[in-house]
Amino acid sequence: MSFSVAADPKTADIKPFEKKVWLSSPTMHGDEQKWVDYAIETNWVSTVGENLNEVERLCAEKIGRKYAVALSAGTAALHLAVKLCGEKLYGQPKVGHGVLEGRRAFCSDMTFDATVNPVAYEGGEAVFIDTEYDTWNMDPVALEKAFELYPDVKLVVIAHLYGTPGKADELRAVCDKHGALIVEDAAESFGASYKGVQTGMFGDASVISFNGNKIITGSSGGMLLTDSLEDANKARKWSTQSRENAAWYQHEELGYNYRMSNIIGGIVRGQLPYLEEHIAQKKAIYERYKEGFKGLPVQMNPFDEANSEPNYWLSCMIIDKDAMCKQVRGEKDALYISEPGKSCPTEILEAIASVNAEGRPIWKPMHMQPMYRMHGFVTRSGSGRARSNAYIAGGEAFDVGADIFERGLCLPSDNKMTPEQQDVIIEVIRRCFA
Numbered sequence: 001m002s003f004s005v006a007a008d009p010k011t012a013d014i015k016p017f018e019k020k021v022w023l024s025s026p027t028m029h030g031d032e033q034k035w036v037d038y039a040i041e042t043n044w045v046s047t048v049g050e051n052l053n054e055v056e057r058l059c060a061e062k063i064g065r066k067y068a069v070a071l072s073a074g075t076a077a078l079h080l081a082v083k084l085c086g087e088k089l090y091g092q093p094k095v096g097h098g099v100l101e102g103r104r105a106f107c108s109d110m111t112f113d114a115t116v117n118p119v120a121y122e123g124g125e126a127v128f129i130d131t132e133y134d135t136w137n138m139d140p141v142a143l144e145k146a147f148e149l150y151p152d153v154k155l156v157v158i159a160h161l162y163g164t165p166g167k168a169d170e171l172r173a174v175c176d177k178h179g180a181l182i183v184e185d186a187a188e189s190f191g192a193s194y195k196g197v198q199t200g201m202f203g204d205a206s207v208i209s210f211n212g213n214k215i216i217t218g219s220s221g222g223m224l225l226t227d228s229l230e231d232a233n234k235a236r237k238w239s240t241q242s243r244e245n246a247a248w249y250q251h252e253e254l255g256y257n258y259r260m261s262n263i264i265g266g267i268v269r270g271q272l273p274y275l276e277e278h279i280a281q282k283k284a285i286y287e288r289y290k291e292g293f294k295g296l297p298v299q300m301n302p303f304d305e306a307n308s309e310p311n312y313w314l315s316c317m318i319i320d321k322d323a324m325c326k327q328v329r330g331e332k333d334a335l336y337i338s339e340p341g342k343s344c345p346t347e348i349l350e351a352i353a354s355v356n357a358e359g360r361p362i363w364k365p366m367h368m369q370p371m372y373r374m375h376g377f378v379t380r381s382g383s384g385r386a387r388s389n390a391y392i393a394g395g396e397a398f399d400v401g402a403d404i405f406e407r408g409l410c411l412p413s414d415n416k417m418t419p420e421q422q423d424v425i426i427e428v429i430r431r432c433f434a
């Protein structure tokens, strides 16, 4: 969804920012250029080279995993992670067949579709597990319920949304009880930790992303993380067209062109020393919003304060139920009726856009997406398909993802936003509730 900069009576007296304040844009420091130049000067301008070796070593070391495999995207890493776990569970498929063909896998529901699409790439059917309010991640109670409904499932794909760790121990305990493997999608949460352990440590195979909007970036790129040398070697081989060790092109299994380039590796190598600095900047943004919203009927995206340290990649807010004005969303458009003292995500996003800043709706849950609407969806209180206006029914949300999507939004979280610019955004949001 995009919002044009238009006159808004609430913000008419506020001068729009000259340079757009983005949701989350790349922040370069200069070292990136050095390592890209190094790759070019030494002519390692392909999918091998020192930058790749170094980013693999540094990422594995930072997260605490034995092996990291640098790939072209987080999505590619997720695909290979699903394939690795799928082969462990079900064996190697025939050429032209997916490893999950005819099988289901449980997946986070409120996430970006890249988390769940690899299940479909491998011929499987995603069954979505509802979200919990404490961390906005997969609900361990709903996951347990899902195993009762679908006892054959052996693969669970779990994302940590917006840089906030999910309840990793509880989710792992449920999966262990049912003999299921975990693919952990830590694309958004690089540098975040749960009970002192970095995200990227909790999956049988785990993934981070260096997409342009992430906490650090390579412009694109991703990393598969594992403690198994055999798995790391397999993923590396698959990512370079599954070439066998022979004088000619020899292939015994399906391959992909998923390896990271040494040029992209140079950008990632230049960014890695700034991960902690970016996290500190994002944390300051989160805390400034939290302070600035005092007295408003809103909450920030929550995290388990006793056990987790997010990377604060995106600051989000959710409007209290009784402070929501009427808002109706179709497939691609939204309407609302402004009301004194109340607001809604659509009104706030329009108001933010009117001062030339970028917010975004909460990632629309997968069970509400047209392409996945007919798939299974399991909540704490039962199973079914997409239901709208969840919290209106009986006052209690039985579809937590739909409820957070309805009432929540992502705020401008760019680490180059100044405190003064952020104060303007806070003022704009305060006016929406006037």
Ligand SMILES: Cc1ncc(COP(=O)(O)O)c(C=O)c1O
Binding pocket: 073, 074, 075, 076, 111, 112, 114, 115, 159, 185, 187, 188, 209, 210, 211, 220, 221, 222
């Ligand atoms: C939760 C999540 N998973 C996976 C991805 C895919 O990563 P990439 O864009 O590097 O393919 C993204 C972001 O792009 C994401 O936000």
